[in-house]
Amino acid sequence: EVQLLESGGGLVQPGGSLRLSCAASGFNFDSYAMTWVRQAHGKGLEWVSSISVGGGSAYYADSVKGRFTVSRDNSKSTLYVQMNSLTTEDTAIYYCAKPYCTGPSCARRDAFDIWGQGTKVTVSA
């Protein structure tokens, strides 16, 4: 079964840092670009960041650029996002997502057919 399992969320003070992880299983993780999407309580979806198949290219929303760093360890089938200088605006559920592709590899950074259950990040004093 294809699965994504996020972890690392929690309560952090403004200005603090947190690292989220997303453990993948059931598919060739090292053949797929991966993405983080967040959703504040009662709000819509917001794209956060994407990373290429090999990890050499990373893309960020303007709202997190310079504060968040996405990375991956293909040997561990795990996606990460290091979040620094957190503000209350970063409070949300963070999802990792895998794109939908019919071929053996997938560089696309949209059309996500597999999502994790999400990990909650709360930034509050």
Add this chain to the structure above:
Amino acid sequence: QSALTQPASVSGSPGQSITISCTGTSSDVGGYNYVSWYQQHPGEAPKLMIYDVTNRPSGVSIRFSGSKSGNTASLTISGLQIEDEADYYCSSYSSSSSLVFGTGTKLSVL
């Protein structure tokens, strides 16, 4: 990276058809055929319903269809069912190498 514009809510009766619009610009919706639609029930992760404007992933009902004209994409659900009641989001690839989501639409099946 402004959000794509969707109606806040739409409603329909079982068996009817409804259409949800998603309006962007020539830098996103109008410039690429990379529009996707997601269904999200409360407390759950989103589910991919349409990708590349018109394509359905395997397992998605044929009652769901997508289209695009200019800077506006649309999701049509025919033969509405109670279980279709959910929030729906569009997304589009953007010229700034980013992804932008829509503001979301709450579908009520009355």
